[in-house]
Amino acid sequence: MNDLLGKKDIQRMDGYPSGYYKGVRYFWNNDDLIKKTNKLYFYVNMASNRCGGVEFAHTMADKLNLFTADGxxxxxxxxDEWAKSKGAWEITSLPGITARHVKTAMLVPETNWSGYNSIHPYAGGVARGENGAAAFIFEKDDERKPDGGGVKHLQSNKEIFGLKAYKSYFIMEDTIVCLGAGISDQQPDLGSEIRTTINQTKWATDILYHKSGKSTTETFRTDNKYVHETLKGCESGNDIPWVKQNGILYAIFPELPPGRSSCWRRKGRRIGNC
Structure with missing residues (x-):
């Protein structure tokens, strides 16, 4: 209680009108890292064996919460872009997750009141001001436990298991870097390729994109017409493909061979492993 009283000024978020606070926070009891400004909201939901997943039930709503705690x-x-895009989601392509690709129509609704989490205990993060970092080891737990009523519900989607990954997230003011390493298929006999999805939201604005090795960009407009433009300003960099939509630029770093390291620069500061 004394600890809570000592933090009461922080909880009130003095200096920010209700609903307009900003900053980065790590919620250790949920394995979540969140960034909020007046222009952007970023939320990543990680997994560990210390926290339950997201509950779901085949007789109710949210019947396919199979991947919501997978990063x-x-x-x-x-x-609004999320509320209006839900009906078109591919469940194995939720933004941020690495999963075996299975068409949504092939997934079978289940009941799992504890939700799926990871078999590993490690998930952690730090936050200070406008910056933060978090990481976790993901390997989906396939052991089904009895619910509060003592009922052990059946498991119907074996394809969602057999994947291990080390994932990390770095928030540097307005830049968010998501990294994955050690991604391995523990059950290749299940078939289907392993994919990591960057984003899946509604088409809100023209889509500006750049292909690796090109000196131009291309815009796919909301009227279904293409426009070519010369690469310029902070969006330059011939070797990094990127897509920009609704004011957010998504860049994909090239994959490196084992044993190689890389670094990148931002505003004159070197960031990364060199």
Whole structure:
């Protein structure tokens, strides 16, 4: 109680009107890292064996919460882009997750009141001001436990298991870097390729994109027409493909061979492992 009283000024978020606070926070009891400004909201939900997953039930709503604790994230400008895109989601392509690709129509609704989490205990993060970092070891737990009523519900989607990954997230003011390493298929006999999804939201604005090795960009407009433009300004960099939509630029770093390291620069500061 004394600890809570000592933090009461922080909890009140003095200096920010209700609903307009900003900063980065790590919620250790949920394995979540969140960034909020007046222009952007970023939320990543990690997994460990210390926390339950997200509950779901085949007789109710949220019947396919199979991947929501697998490092899924939301990058939102107004929040509306997610509410309006849910009906079109591919469940194995939730933003931020690495999963075996299975068509949504092939997934079978289940009941798991504890939700799926990871078999590993490690998930952690830090936050200070506008910066933060978090990481976890993911390997989905396939052991089904009895619910509060003593009922052990059946498991119907074996394809969602057999994947291990080390994932990390770094928030540096307005830049968010998501890294994955050691991604391995523990059950290749299940078939289907392993994919990591960057984003899956509604088409809100023209889509500006750049292909690796090209000196131009291309815009796919909301009227279904293409426009070519010369690469310029902070969006330059011939070797890094990127897509920009609704004011957010998604860049994909090239994959490196084992044993190689890389670094990248931002505003004159070297960031990364060199």
């Amino acid at each position: 899924s994230y939301v990058i939102a400008r107004d929040g």
